[in-house]
Amino acid sequence: MSAIWAEGLTKHFDEVRAVDGIDLDIAPGTIFGFLGQNGSGKTTTIRMLTTLLRPTAGRARVDGLDILADARAVRRQIGVALQEAGLDDVQTGRELLTLQARLFGLGGSAGRQRVQELFGIVDLEDAADRAIGTYSGGMKRRLDLAAALVHRPGILFLDEPTTGLDPVSREGIWRYVTRLSEEDGITVFLTTQYLEEADRLAHDLAIIDEGRIIARGSPAEMKARIGTDVVTVQIEAPDALGRAAEVAAAVEAVERVQVADGAAVVYVPDGARAVARIVLALDEAGIEVGDVAISRPSLDDVFLEATGHHLQVEEPQPAEGGAA
């Protein structure tokens, strides 16, 4: 049985097609990455799957339970850490987790024990009795994560758990998520706008753009599917870009060319051999070439190939607090 399954899942807000008919089939115990830039429909998808928002159309099951007919049962099986968690700054971490435990019927010594265990899982023992207002951004995310785990859910939804965090705090969250998956077999549905995060964490991945899934598979499969090297040639004059793409496309063995961010992105099987021919052809056409780079396909190339544009990362306003 799939941990999460959806067919034609759709949410329209008037004319905005936030989520436009997505299918999902996520195996239990895997970390599923849902990669997309701001506004692509990630949070709306999570809100539907976690029963917080009613779909316009389509069906979905979480842990075999229908998100509409069995909404209450779904909620008991899942943990959710949403993007905009409303943490109360004057509360201590322990007060927050204790309250959360009570909401799930874990009071008294069982509750106290679970809360202590959770502080251990996210390495916050030393900060447990401090006001949340004194936590760094990374510590707050770890507390969010702990709060989502109180009732030992089998399926965890994390909405951009590392957005706005510094690299060290980000690595910390990756470590906890990996451990939850490996040691406890928890299924994780994780949204992100970071290519590296998707690449590092996700067993399986879907790329969402404008409410539609435009690519899916493991990160390695997706990259392999491109099937060529990627030669990126910066073109000095913006108005020469279109012509540069035509010239590059006519070079022997070149399969495709795309134009993005002032560069011609050339897909060709043997990049190292082709690069001299490409640069020469551009030179002969009188087109001035800037930096040239050869690379194996990355998820950025997968994204570019499918959408025609690079994934734009939008960091939030400077977050309070520093490192974890």
Ligand SMILES: Nc1ncnc2c1ncn2[C@@H]1O[C@H](COP(=O)(O)OP(=O)(O)O)[C@@H](O)[C@H]1O
């Ligand atoms: N409650 C809402 N009312 C109207 N439009 C919304 C609402 N929630 C989200 N949207 C729109 O739906 C699209 C997808 O949003 P969202 O799911 O939040 O994307 P993401 O989480 O990937 O940034 C965006 O265009 C957003 O403005």
Ligand SMILES: [Mg+2]
């Ligand atoms: Mg979002």
